[in-house]
Amino acid sequence: MIRLYWVTKTQAVVKTLGVASSIAIFLAGGLLKFEPTVWVSRPFHDIVAFNQEWAWLMIPIFATLGSGAALYKAQFGTKSNWVNITQVLEEYKKALFDDRPECKNDGAYHHRVTLYKYTSFRVALCKYPLTGWVVPVARTKHSSLSRIPRYRVPKKDRDKAEGVAGAAYANNTMVPAYDLPIITKSSSDAERAKYSKFGQVSLDWIEKRLKKKKCDIRALTGIPVEVKGEPWGVVVVDSRRPEQIITAEELKDNGHYSSLANMLSKLLEN
Amino acid sequence: MKAEEGQWIPTEFSVQDLKRRINIRGNKIEVFVSPYDIPKAIRGYRDPDAGRIVIEMKYITEDEPTKTQKISDWISCAIGKASSRIYSISVVAKTAEFRAGDEIRRDASMKELVQCIDEMANAATRSASKNNPEMVKQAIISHSSELLEFV
Numbered sequence: 412m413i414r415l416y417w418v419t420k421t422q423a424v425v426k427t428l429g430v431a432s433s434i435a436i437f438l439a440g441g442l443l444k445f446e447p448t449v450w451v452s453r454p455f456h457d458i459v460a461f462n463q464e465w466a467w468l469m470i471p472i473f474a475t476l477g478s479g480a481a482l483y484k485a486q487f488g489t490k491s492n493w494v495n496i497t498q499v500l501e502e503y504k505k506a507l508f509d510d511r512p513e514c515k516n517d518g519a520y521h522h523r524v525t526l527y528k529y530t531s532f533r534v535a536l537c538k539y540p541l542t543g544w545v546v547p548v549a550r551t552k553h554s555s556l557s558r559i560p561r562y563r564v565p566k567k568d569r570d571k572a573e574g575v576a577g578a579a580y581a582n583n584t585m586v587p588a589y590d591l592p593i594i595t596k597s598s599s600d601a602e603r604a605k606y607s608k609f610g611q612v613s614l615d616w617i618e619k620r621l622k623k624k625k626c627d628i629r630a631l632t633g634i635p636v637e638v639k640g641e642p643w644g645v646v647v648v649d650s651r652r653p654e655q656i657i658t659a660e661e662l663k664d665n666g667h668y669s670s671l672a673n674m675l676s677k678l679l680e681n
Numbered sequence: 682m683k684a685e686e687g688q689w690i691p692t693e694f695s696v697q698d699l700k701r702r703i704n705i706r707g708n709k710i711e712v713f714v715s716p717y718d719i720p721k722a723i724r725g726y727r728d729p730d731a732g733r734i735v736i737e738m739k740y741i742t743e744d745e746p747t748k749t750q751k752i753s754d755w756i757s758c759a760i761g762k763a764s765s766r767i768y769s770i771s772v773v774a775k776t777a778e779f780r781a782g783d784e785i786r787r788d789a790s791m792k793e794l795v796q797c798i799d800e801m802a803n804a805a806t807r808s809a810s811k812n813n814p815e816m817v818k819q820a821i822i823s824h825s826s827e828l829l830e831f832v
Contacts, residue, residue, distance in 0.1 A: 583718075584712040584713060584714060584715055584812070585713040585714070586705070586710070587713070611705060611710075637763075640745030640746075640762065641764075659700060662699055662716065663694055668741065669721070672717070673742055676742050
């Protein structure tokens with residue numbers, strides 16, 4: 412699930428938890444100064460007595476909850492940050508496809524830009540959860556936002572990196588794939604082999620994918636993303652059109668990606 | 682074009698400069714150098730106070746902290762702490778004999794500079810790390826006449 416969706420759903424809860432924990436610690440600590448015998452009238456007597464008995468447990472619990480909320484925010488970012496990142500990806504998609512006459516009548520979901528982040532492990536029921544992965548964290552609008560594939564980037568054997576996203580991250584190069592055949596259940600072995608070779612996926616991966624839907628992406632380009640010189644993840648541009656998405660001539664100019672890289676670098680630092 | 686001291690010169694690379702053939706999952710695949718490794722501009726200037734010539738490279742992002750690495754007795758580089766990308770090359774002018782009007786010696790010193798970059802590329806442990814030194818070398822060779830004009 413992409414971060415914008417996840418953070419939007421949980422941001423209010425996490426914020427409330429953080430504020431409530433701070434207030435609870437303040438009150439629990441403050442009430443420790445009061446003696447229950449002084450507060451004869453109920454319910455103040457009961458509250459002070461309860462606090463005296465349980466403050467030793469309540470304060471660490473609320474401190475842990477408050478720290479957890481802060482850690483969550485640091486790890487997953489804020490909604491506004493992810494809205495900005497999504498907008499940056501949208502602008503890049505427009506720069507790549509809007510001027511192409513052949514794409515004039517294409518649906519918005521025919522071309523997508525997805526931002527993948529490298530993580531050294533996944534908390535998920537999957538094969539090899541403790542190996543490196545690139546996982547989707549942001550995507551352009553009008554695209555499917557769930558069931559986006561994750562790709563392995565094994566720490567000890569980078570040759571086994573999966574997908575154009577994994578290959579681009581592992582090799583720190585721009586990996587293009589184009590003229591890929593549309594793969595359906597009736598596709599030939601030769602077509603599946605071609606998709607496997609240039610899409611950087613195994614034949615098993617293709618079979619698993621066919622159970623849910625056809626492989627109709629015909630061109631992809633994976634571009635490494637860095638933040639302050641450190642490898643961070645990959646941007647993958649994919650299209651239902653077979654033409655090469657970014658040619659070497661376009662890469663020489665670098666204009667579109669230059670703006671994207673600068674903005675992403677600043678947003679991803681947060 | 683005669684380069685003014687400190688003026689950024691936009692780099693130009695051929696398509697072949699940007700292409701690489703690497704082995705991915707047992708297949709030879711054609712890929713391109715990462716946009717982060719391609720210098721988009723280069724400039725050179727004299728630092729008379731320090732007695733050196735400096736060649737600087739500009740990339741699409743400029744937020745990486747750098748550290749100094751000594752390549753030889755008279756050449757040192759500022760390289761990225763995380764990426765090992767070459768951000769600047771500093772040549773001690775007196776020892777390298779970059780003297781105004783001495784064209785033969787200037788060319789010889791430029792060749793030594795390119796040789797040092799080659800050594801850096803060979804020392805890189807991962808093939809992707811060699812991409813940036815190769816792009817920097819190509820940029821210096823392509824614009825050597827413009828860079829040398831002010832020394």
